Amino acid sequence: MAGRDDTPQGINTKLAHAGNDPRDFFGFVNPPVVHASTVLFPDAATMAERNQKYTYGTRGTPTTDALTSAIDALEGSAGTIVVPSGLAAVTVPLLAFLSSGDHLLITDSVYHPTRNFADTMLERLGVEVEYYDPLVGAGIGRLMKPNTKVVFTESPGSNTFEMQDIPAIAQAAKASGAVVMMDNTWATPLYFRPLDHGVDISIHAATKYPAGHSDVLIGTVSANQAHWETLCETFNTLGCCSGPDDVYQTLRGLRTMGVRLQRHQESALTLARWLEEQPGVARVLHPALPSHPGHAIWKRDFSGSSGIFSIVLVGGGVRQAHAFLDALKIFGLGYSWGGFESLAVPVRLTDRTMATGQYDGPVLRLQIGLEDVDDLKADLECALAAAAVA
């Protein structure tokens, strides 16, 4: 996005203004929340040709257009669809590009419900599903088969934060003609733009940082020019559009995402560095720490880090993990992340086939919210003390 005189603008300026033009709606700075099914046509000829911008509520409204244009500006994509959850943002593109008899390669450290969708519905539809080591890099080329249609990536990996060499994977996969997809929820387009690194389809659980307030479920899928038509066609075929209030809330969240992410990043790094020094902590799994095995890739490709990472306790098992979690007073015990509040969850790795890691103790995932970092530190200190005596 450029300013009026075509000067390039900073990311927070983009976030504040991308999407809608206030002059299109009487100067109000926010777009209207259009609740719509029916759209009227002025005459039969226009109706026959569907020759007007909006034709039916499932196919876009001024509200959805405002959000999708803003996401396109951030992702550098040709088009974006908005779906009712982050999980739908995973399943819709997989359905768009896979058919019976195709082979799908998925990173083994993928978000668990993505794995569940592949293992159940895609298998039932006749797709051959294979998991690969997230650290495979250009070695993905050796796993490609003549029928490999999609290579699915997620970096860093869910819960254990393995960094994938996305440019190398994309190059090798595309040399064999596969479509490359990435779940980029962790970084948001502010800290990594998948399409600039050879990915065809960028997926976001916009439930997390874009919406940002733990009150909206929503997903976005952005495609490059070559893949936009197929993605859009499937979206229209499935009819899985989002409600206007959720779409509006997500654009509202996007306006402040830059400043929120900056705070999530700083607090998470402060706590991650501090946790590395604590005697009860064996490892901190955060790609922006030099101790992380994927740090070099993170530094090469990403321009920032968000607010979620994991810690590994020194020894122990379920009892120590529960003692840690039960001692927390500010961190809530709950799923999801990217909201204003801190959360903790125990990590289960029983679904993994190769990215199992060798963790000495329980793995706990921390979502660092917008609270004062000293308060969060004190909360974690109590939790570590409780785990130590459990």
Ligand SMILES: Cc1ncc(COP(=O)(O)O)c(C=O)c1O
């Ligand atoms: C990496 C990742 N992708 C997708 C999703 C799914 O998002 P939603 O909860 O909106 O379905 C999540 C949710 O935790 C996630 O962590």
